[in-house]
Amino acid sequence: MERILVTGGAGFLGSHVCERLLARGAAVRALDAFDPYYDPARKRRTAAALAARGVEVREGDVLDREVLAAALAGVDAVVHLAARPGVRASIDDPETSLRINVLGTLSVLEGLRRSEVQRLVFASSSSVYGGDAEPPFREDAPANQPLSPYAASKRAGEHLCATYATLHGLGVFALRFFTIYGPRGRPDMAVGKFVDRALAGEPVPLYGDGSVVREFTYVDDAVEGVLAALDRTAPGGGYALCNVGGGASASVRELIAAIEDAVGCPLRVERRPPAAGDMPATGADLARARALLGYAPRVSLAEGLARTVAWARAERAAHASE
16 A cells, blocks of 8 residues: 655545545655645645545644654655745745745755655645746746745755755656636636625636736646656656646636636626736646656546536535534
């Protein structure tokens, strides 16, 4: 039986990864600091549900050397998803983003070096492409002009992973995710925020004119990318990097229209100034992911939004009855 540690395991992507690993017979340990970036109670409810299904949930920070060493004991590989997300949050508080994302990743890599664990999947971001790449983004694009501290922190994490793979014989796969959405999605992300406010009858915030374009990736597809990368890591396997996207892009205006279709009513829009640090457009070239991972996204934006709205409605009904 494969034994996997998932850092950030009570978070959005982490919890879905834990569920899928369980479903395929792995022994799963989740480590989460329950960071207050958004309401920790959400993650604690998720952690309790994971524990009830058989995940070994541990509370702790990857920056704590003793906690991390104990979490690494007896595992075969690590999926490192723990991070301080958010472009705007990183502009407001860059020190926290850099500490968690860069020093936290360094701590995990040092933990691997000190242990017998030599396989790692690292969550990076499409934000790293910054201002010097044109979509669809290819992994060999320069990525030398990050537009936010968050983007810079993820690029630094990639460099650290590549360095440790070379120096210490690790097998590391870094994945650049493109705007993941779906059930249990982060409340600060556009899809989760828009759906929640639409169901509550509240206006949705629109930064700028809505022309910003994003590639949206349904969480099930992102999980497929993680599992494929995990299966292709091996001790001494070196460093590899792939995009993980949803296969299609949409502007924020188009996203709002698609959510209106999924919800079944028009959304009230609240105009706001353009947001600092936002890339004008993202889009993933998936050729390398197809070649190295056999990756192919399956869930369209319309289908993914329908599933997300159905989940959000069920959540609202459940909490209304409490």
